[in-house]
Amino acid sequence: MTITGAVQRTASPVASQGLEGNSAGDGVALRASLRDRAAAIEAAVDALIPAVPGPEARVVDAMRYATLGGGKRLRGYLVAEVAALFAEGADADARAYRVSASVEMLHAYSLVHDDLPAMDDDDLRRGQPSTHRKFDEATAILAGDALQTRAFEILAETATHSDAVVRTDLVLALARASGAAGMVGGQMIDMEGEGRSLSLEEVRHLHALKTGRLIQYSAEAGAILGQATTEQRERLAAYGRDIGAAFQIADDVLDATASAEELGKTAGKDLAAEKSTFVALLGVDGARREAEALARRATEALAPFGEKAERLRDLARYVVERRS
Amino acid sequence: MTITGAVQRTASPVASQGLEGNSAGDGVALRASLRDRAAAIEAAVDALIPAVPGPEARVVDAMRYATLGGGKRLRGYLVAEVAALFAEGADADARAYRVSASVEMLHAYSLVHDDLPAMDDDDLRRGQPSTHRKFDEATAILAGDALQTRAFEILAETATHSDAVVRTDLVLALARASGAAGMVGGQMIDMEGEGRSLSLEEVRHLHALKTGRLIQYSAEAGAILGQATTEQRERLAAYGRDIGAAFQIADDVLDATASAEELGKTAGKDLAAEKSTFVALLGVDGARREAEALARRATEALAPFGEKAERLRDLARYVVERRS
Numbered sequence: 001m002t003i004t005g006a007v008q009r010t011a012s013p014v015a016s017q018g019l020e021g022n023s024a025g026d027g028v029a030l031r032a033s034l035r036d037r038a039a040a041i042e043a044a045v046d047a048l049i050p051a052v053p054g055p056e057a058r059v060v061d062a063m064r065y066a067t068l069g070g071g072k073r074l075r076g077y078l079v080a081e082v083a084a085l086f087a088e089g090a091d092a093d094a095r096a097y098r099v100s101a102s103v104e105m106l107h108a109y110s111l112v113h114d115d116l117p118a119m120d121d122d123d124l125r126r127g128q129p130s131t132h133r134k135f136d137e138a139t140a141i142l143a144g145d146a147l148q149t150r151a152f153e154i155l156a157e158t159a160t161h162s163d164a165v166v167r168t169d170l171v172l173a174l175a176r177a178s179g180a181a182g183m184v185g186g187q188m189i190d191m192e193g194e195g196r197s198l199s200l201e202e203v204r205h206l207h208a209l210k211t212g213r214l215i216q217y218s219a220e221a222g223a224i225l226g227q228a229t230t231e232q233r234e235r236l237a238a239y240g241r242d243i244g245a246a247f248q249i250a251d252d253v254l255d256a257t258a259s260a261e262e263l264g265k266t267a268g269k270d271l272a273a274e275k276s277t278f279v280a281l282l283g284v285d286g287a288r289r290e291a292e293a294l295a296r297r298a299t300e301a302l303a304p305f306g307e308k309a310e311r312l313r314d315l316a317r318y319v320v321e322r323r324s
Numbered sequence: 325m326t327i328t329g330a331v332q333r334t335a336s337p338v339a340s341q342g343l344e345g346n347s348a349g350d351g352v353a354l355r356a357s358l359r360d361r362a363a364a365i366e367a368a369v370d371a372l373i374p375a376v377p378g379p380e381a382r383v384v385d386a387m388r389y390a391t392l393g394g395g396k397r398l399r400g401y402l403v404a405e406v407a408a409l410f411a412e413g414a415d416a417d418a419r420a421y422r423v424s425a426s427v428e429m430l431h432a433y434s435l436v437h438d439d440l441p442a443m444d445d446d447d448l449r450r451g452q453p454s455t456h457r458k459f460d461e462a463t464a465i466l467a468g469d470a471l472q473t474r475a476f477e478i479l480a481e482t483a484t485h486s487d488a489v490v491r492t493d494l495v496l497a498l499a500r501a502s503g504a505a506g507m508v509g510g511q512m513i514d515m516e517g518e519g520r521s522l523s524l525e526e527v528r529h530l531h532a533l534k535t536g537r538l539i540q541y542s543a544e545a546g547a548i549l550g551q552a553t554t555e556q557r558e559r560l561a562a563y564g565r566d567i568g569a570a571f572q573i574a575d576d577v578l579d580a581t582a583s584a585e586e587l588g589k590t591a592g593k594d595l596a597a598e599k600s601t602f603v604a605l606l607g608v609d610g611a612r613r614e615a616e617a618l619a620r621r622a623t624e625a626l627a628p629f630g631e632k633a634e635r636l637r638d639l640a641r642y643v644v645e646r647r648s
Contacts, residue, residue, distance in 0.1 A: 055526070175480065179470045184473065191463075191466075192382060
């Protein structure tokens, strides 16, 4: 999956409504912004998990395998793009990309563990062998564990921000988003829900925790780094929450409509696992409409940020229109 | 395993040398101190991982199962006892027990993941079914993940210390002790070393990472909480490092000499797994002597702390004399 491929517009008439009124230039600008920031995030991850010699090399190799080599970097992008609302320049960028790298490590740990045989038992991730297939289960468990640790470590390091209050706020927000009351709780609900029907409300709750909270955190982390006012932070958190929800609904739609080749992972797995999805509950068109409504509301939350938030507005459209 | 049972003195003539010159009162005082602090740590863990309703309850239940119900609480004890060198009173104690609970959660996560079938495949832990046997593998993976997250979250919360520099220092020190350059790196070396012989130097390195770093952190965390001077912190870190090493050597000796009933876990597993141990490399008596030398050096590091460090001196003897 390339970034270029990731922002191809969908041919669906419903999904393309969101692009009306926008010049082609918007898509080009977002594409360039995503590509540039993804490259910077990749470089930050590479620098922040250096390969090591010695007998513990294997777990570090697995950490690098799980985090390097692409992906959309949506979470890392959100951190950096939101942070840029508040501060520009090389130093501010460098700090933001550390936080981007941290959230990508946290996200990667969750994917490594979710792919394990005892969890979703997935052999492929981004078109490549999942970490436990490339290495082994024990190494994948440990690499996931150490990626989580490294994510918190990076946030606490003084290079992330000179103000320790900012650093602890980042640690606290990431922990709240990713623990039992957030991402892991969502994954637990997902495992428990297999083989039985969930209501629409239950599915919303599941995804708000499983993917929503970490995407919301990513936007908030940019605001924390930027020492935003409470109102600014709340608006950016609301933006993050809504595009997180839109992203997951779009994911369900993709799982139901795209091919494995487009996704770079096994398609139709949700259906095969009898998972309750937005598509199962709302139909493909209903799910698309809900995602678009969320993306619109996300955009409205950005009103006070003016021109500077243009890429974040583009991103809200992109998450519901992406093909992979 | 009860705390009372845990401090029974060994009958080995080599191991009891360390108690000569000490009145019986020392053992009694340590026993009471361990029991009181273990109860306070248990209460802190209980309060800091409240059971929740709803579909995510299962992962929280597993987190509570893995952390509550005993264990020696060596790490949590070290935090609290070192912190008490610097500050006394109910408020200081309450802060210290939060940090104690945090390190016990980090330790518990490592045990839950180490016990998994893909790792050490252990059915018993403290005489009870290990977490993946009590629940299931997926739940155990997630509970371990969320315990790690909660450990960092607690450190970052303002209730732990009013100074954000103290809080980020705690996060940073815990991350460094427990990540790929610490505990997880040690576990990786341990997995890689199964079925082949390790040199004494390799075994020392393995255990310095796998168990030593977190025990060292526990002593350091008390110093960080107490806003110790650099020299004080270094002395307490050295104390923690040495008793950590002594603890692991004593563990090897116990594995080779104690019964499963005494240990509350499968005995003789190291031998069965053809793991390279201190006992295999040094013999039972040689291993005991090394543990005792480390305990003596640990005690020497405490010299400047006078009377207040008496329980920490007792503890150094206890770690090499314990029967379980």
